[in-house]
Amino acid sequence: MSEQAFIEKIGKRIKKSRIEKGFSQQVLADKCEVEKANISRIESGKVNLKILTLRKISQALRVPLKDLIA
Numbered sequence: 225m226s227e228q229a230f231i232e233k234i235g236k237r238i239k240k241s242r243i244e245k246g247f248s249q250q251v252l253a254d255k256c257e258v259e260k261a262n263i264s265r266i267e268s269g270k271v272n273l274k275i276l277t278l279r280k281i282s283q284a285l286r287v288p289l290k291d292l293i294a
Contacts, residue, residue, distance in 0.1 A: 227272075228269065231269045231271075231272055231273075232268075232269030233269075234266075234269075234273075234278070234292055234293055235266050235267045235268055235269040236267070236269075237291070237292050237293075238263075238266060238267055238281055238285070238292060239267040241285045241287045241291075241292070242263075242267075242285060245285055245286075247284075247285070249263045249264055249267070252281070252284055252285070255280075255284035256277065256280040256281055256284050257280070258277065258280075262277075266281075278292065278293070
């Protein structure tokens with residue numbers, strides 16, 4: 225799998241988890257202390273996010289980090 229495909233897959237998992245929790249992108253962004261635009265870019269696979277940001281997202285969604293990157 226290419227790096228880009230991996231990043232996109234993580235973004236799709238984040239989006240799926242966010243929607244399952246009933247969070248808007250803005251709510252998730254607020255919980256993670258990032259801009260809404262960053263969440264949008266992450267979910268669409270346009271940004272290679274930092275591991276600490278990924279950790280914040282997993283905590284906000286209450287999803288194990290391993291589930292987002294598996």
